[in-house]
Amino acid sequence: MSGLNPRFRQALQAALERYETPFYAYDLTSIQAKVSALRAAFPQAELFFAMKANPRLGILRRLLGLGVFLEAVSLGEVRRAYAAGFKRKEVLLNGPLKTPAMLAELKEIGVPILGLDSLPDAERVTRHLPGSHVILRVNPDLPVLTHDHLATGRGESKFGILPQDIGRALKIARAGDLDVLGLHVHLGSALERAEDFHAGYALMEQLYKEHGPFEVLNLGGGFGLGLDLTRLAPAALGLAERLGVELWLEPGRYLVAEAGVLVTRTWGLKQTRRKFLLVDAGMSHLLRPMLYGAQHPVEPLYKGGAPQTFDLAGPACESGDILAKDLTLPTPKEGDALAIMQAGAYGSSMSSNYLDTPRPLELLWTGEEWEVLRRRQSWESLLLEEQPGEGG
Numbered sequence: 001m002s003g004l005n006p007r008f009r010q011a012l013q014a015a016l017e018r019y020e021t022p023f024y025a026y027d028l029t030s031i032q033a034k035v036s037a038l039r040a041a042f043p044q045a046e047l048f049f050a051m052k053a054n055p056r057l058g059i060l061r062r063l064l065g066l067g068v069f070l071e072a073v074s075l076g077e078v079r080r081a082y083a084a085g086f087k088r089k090e091v092l093l094n095g096p097l098k099t100p101a102m103l104a105e106l107k108e109i110g111v112p113i114l115g116l117d118s119l120p121d122a123e124r125v126t127r128h129l130p131g132s133h134v135i136l137r138v139n140p141d142l143p144v145l146t147h148d149h150l151a152t153g154r155g156e157s158k159f160g161i162l163p164q165d166i167g168r169a170l171k172i173a174r175a176g177d178l179d180v181l182g183l184h185v186h187l188g189s190a191l192e193r194a195e196d197f198h199a200g201y202a203l204m205e206q207l208y209k210e211h212g213p214f215e216v217l218n219l220g221g222g223f224g225l226g227l228d229l230t231r232l233a234p235a236a237l238g239l240a241e242r243l244g245v246e247l248w249l250e251p252g253r254y255l256v257a258e259a260g261v262l263v264t265r266t267w268g269l270k271q272t273r274r275k276f277l278l279v280d281a282g283m284s285h286l287l288r289p290m291l292y293g294a295q296h297p298v299e300p301l302y303k304g305g306a307p308q309t310f311d312l313a314g315p316a317c318e319s320g321d322i323l324a325k326d327l328t329l330p331t332p333k334e335g336d337a338l339a340i341m342q343a344g345a346y347g348s349s350m351s352s353n354y355l356d357t358p359r360p361l362e363l364l365w366t367g368e369e370w371e372v373l374r375r376r377q378s379w380e381s382l383l384l385e386e387q388p389g390e391g392g
């Protein structure tokens with residue numbers, strides 16, 4: 001999305017008259033368009049939305065309506081997926097650790113498809129949940145180009161089973177009576193180079209030939225916003241066809257990032273040795289700039305004066321609480337609003353209560369009206385778990 005869609009911009013102006021900032025706002029029509037684009041590029045693929053990108057029930061239910069399944073990475077996410085109406089076989093649980101307590105709880109609530117991430121993980125699952133449907137996550141040991149924290153496919157990352165250990169993992173899984181559906185790779189997130197995917201696909205073909213046949217190849221997510229899908233899709237589809245496997249994908253960011261904005265009001269310029277524009281959203285609402293040095297475009301929702309350049313500073317008492325650097329915008333008046341763009345993925349889901357900041361309101365623009373997906377967290381709920389009582 002280059003700039004805000006004019007209808008969404010208009011809707012945001014109306015939302016600003018009703019709701020206090022900061023708030024997240026999502027454009028459902030954008031999410032629907034992204035699902036259609038992925039389906040057009042990968043017509044035979046089963047899509048598992050990486051719900052960590054945006055777990056709002058109102059979004060998950062709409063994706064379910066579009067036939068998109070879920071990729072989860074925690075017990076909480078599995079519970080949320082079931083609460084949204086997904087069935088066990090429509091949920092894939094990945095993640096490096098599944099404790100015995102977690103596996104026992106899965107037995108109670110329904111065991112999803114399990115992604116096995118290591119040899120100990122495979123052993124533990126065979127002991128606690130024999131008969132489960134599983135896929136094996138490969139650590140492809142490839143030098144993918146992205147932020148270090150997002151490069152899950154590098155050999156040094158904590159994820160997956162190295163290619164040379166896949167045979168042992170398969171032996172454990174099969175001896176333990178697990179139903180091995182296939183292999184999985186997630187190369188990393190926010191990847192922009194088609195070559196990284198091509199290298200991963202080639203490795204998966206090699207592993208399939210060594211250890212297959214399998215029913216499924218899960219080629220993960222990680223599609224960066226600038227990635228040209230037409231450079232990937234033929235390779236992925238060709239691979240699935242040659243091997244006769246079902247193709248699974250796990251997009252997160254691609255489906256929801258551009259649908260969402262974080263709306264914040266500006267409260268004046270401040271000069272130290274740098275110039276800052278103070279806004280009412282910060283790292284507690286949107287952590288990505290601080291965590292990954294992520295750059296989010298910013299659009300003014302006002303008509304301002306002469307342009308000025310400044311950093312966008314949040315309210316937290318942390319010098320790293322800067323949402324954007326060297327931003328040039330028309331000079332705002334007090335109370336003017338900004339849209340921090342591409343905030344629909346890993347925005348709200350990574351928000352925190354740091355500094356007793358309530359989690360913000362989240363709104364969905366259906367194309368006709370605003371729907372509240374999540375109310376702003378109440379002050380009372382921030383104190384709830386500290387009231388005297390049972391528990392631990």
Ligand SMILES: Cc1ncc(COP(=O)(O)O)c(C=O)c1O
Pocket residue numbers: 050053071094152186188189190220221222223250251252253254345
């Ligand atoms: C296993 C797995 N699949 C899919 C994703 C989604 O990645 P993205 O949002 O970059 O598509 C992630 C992200 O961390 C992941 O770890």
